[in-house]
Amino acid sequence: MTKKILVTGGAGFLGSHLCERLLVEGNDVLCVDNFFTGSKDNIAHLIGNPYFELIRHDVTFPLFVEVDQIYNLACPASPVHYQFDPVQTTKTSVHGAINMLGLAKRVKAQIFQASTSEVYGDPEIHPQTEDYWGRVNPIGIRSCYDEGKRCAETLFFDYWRQHKVDIKVARIFNTYGPRMHPNDGRVVSNFIVQALKGEDITIYGSGQQTRSFCYVDDLIEVIVRFMNASKDFVGPVNIGNPGEFTMLELAERVIALSGSKSKLVFKPLPSDDPKQRQPDIGLAKQELDWEPKVSLDDGLRQTIKYFETKI
Numbered sequence: 563m564t565k566k567i568l569v570t571g572g573a574g575f576l577g578s579h580l581c582e583r584l585l586v587e588g589n590d591v592l593c594v595d596n597f598f599t600g601s602k603d604n605i606a607h608l609i610g611n612p613y614f615e616l617i618r619h620d621v622t623f624p625l626f627v628e629v630d631q632i633y634n635l636a637c638p639a640s641p642v643h644y645q646f647d648p649v650q651t652t653k654t655s656v657h658g659a660i661n662m663l664g665l666a667k668r669v670k671a672q673i674f675q676a677s678t679s680e681v682y683g684d685p686e687i688h689p690q691t692e693d694y695w696g697r698v699n700p701i702g703i704r705s706c707y708d709e710g711k712r713c714a715e716t717l718f719f720d721y722w723r724q725h726k727v728d729i730k731v732a733r734i735f736n737t738y739g740p741r742m743h744p745n746d747g748r749v750v751s752n753f754i755v756q757a758l759k760g761e762d763i764t765i766y767g768s769g770q771q772t773r774s775f776c777y778v779d780d781l782i783e784v785i786v787r788f789m790n791a792s793k794d795f796v797g798p799v800n801i802g803n804p805g806e807f808t809m810l811e812l813a814e815r816v817i818a819l820s821g822s823k824s825k826l827v828f829k830p831l832p833s834d835d836p837k838q839r840q841p842d843i844g845l846a847k848q849e850l851d852w853e854p855k856v857s858l859d860d861g862l863r864q865t866i867k868y869f870e871t872k873i
C-alpha cells in the first residue's frame with residue numbers, strides 16, 4: 563500500500579539513500595531539507611519522479627503536511643559541520659524533534675528518530691548496549707550534538723508515554739558510503755579523499771582508537787525494517803556494524819584498495835574524541851532479524867568509486 567512519507571534531511575547522505583529506497587518500494591516521498599550539509603546533487607536523479615517532492619525548509623520551524631510516516635534525519639552529523647553553528651545544531655535536534663513530534667501527533671503518523679552512538683559519549687563499557695546511559699560532557703564542543711540528540715530521545719519517549727505517539731528511536735553508529743560529504747572531516751571520507759588526491763593521510767592520536775563502520779545499504783535496510791516492525795518495539799536500538807577497526811587499519815585498507823601512494827601523518831587527538839566505539843547489535847538481531855552483510859572492503863570499494871567521480 564502506498565504511504566505518504568516525510569524524510570527530513572532527505573538531501574543528505576543517509577536521507578537521499580532512504581528517499582531512493584522508499585520510492586523503489588512504491589511510496590510517495592516528501593523530502594524536506596534546508597541544504598545546510600545536504601545537496602541537490604544527492605537527489606537530482608529523483609527529481610522528475612511524480613512520487614518525489616522536495617521542500618526547502620528548516621525543521622526548527624513548524625511544518626504542516628499530511629503524512630503516514632516521518633523519518634527525522636535532519637541534523638548535521640559531522641563535527642566540522644555541527645560545530646560550525648552549535649546553537650543551530652541544538653535547535654535542529656531539539657526544536658526539530660518538537661516540531662516533527664507535534665506533526666506526528668496531529669496527523670497520527672509513525673515517527674523515526676535518527677539518534678546516534680554519540681549519546682553514549684566516551685563510554686566506560688564496551689561494546690555499548692542500549693541500557694547503558696552514557697558518559698557525555700554537557701559543556702564541551704561536541705555537546706551541541708550529543709546533548710541535542712539525547713534531549714531529542716527524551717522528547718520522543720515523552721511524546722510516546724504522554725501522547726501515545728508511535729515512535730521508533732535508533733542509535734546509528736558510524737555509517738559510510740557514496741554521497742558522504744567530501745569535506746566533512748569524517749574519517750572514511752577524509753581518508754578516501756586524501757588517498758585519491760595522493761595527499762598525506764591524517765591520523766589523530768596514535769591511530770589505535772577504534773571505530774565500527776556500517777555500509778549505507780545495510781543501514782537503510784534496518785531503518786526501514788524497524789519503522790515497519792511491531793508498534794511495541796520502539797527502541798532505542800543500536801544499528802551499525804560491530805566489526806571494529808583501528809584508524810591505522812582503516813587507513814591501510816583505503817590505501818591498498820585505492821592504489822594510493824599516500825603516506826600517514828599523525829596529529830594530536832581533538833578534545834572529547836572517544837577512544838573506542840562499537841555497537842552491540844544483539845537487540846536489532848533479535849527484534850528485527852537483521853545484521854550487516856556488506857564487508858568493509860566491499861563497502862570501501864563502492865565508496866572509493868563514488869569519490870573518484872567527485873574528485
Ligand SMILES: NC(=O)c1ccc[n+]([C@@H]2O[C@H](COP(=O)([O-])OP(=O)(O)OC[C@H]3O[C@@H](n4cnc5c(N)ncnc54)[C@H](O)[C@@H]3O)[C@@H](O)[C@H]2O)c1
Binds near residue numbers: 599620676679733737
Ligand atoms: N552518517 C552517520 O554515520 C550517522 C551516525 C549517527 C547518526 N546519524 C544521524 O543520521 C542523520 C543523517 O546523517 P547524515 O550522515 O546523512 O548527515 P548529512 O549531514 O549528510 O545529512 C543531514 C541532512 O539534514 C539537513 N539539515 C540539517 N539541518 C537542518 C534543518 N535545520 N532543517 C532541515 N534540514 C536540515 C542537511 O542539509 C542534510 O541534508 C543525522 O540526524 C545524523 O545525526 C548519522
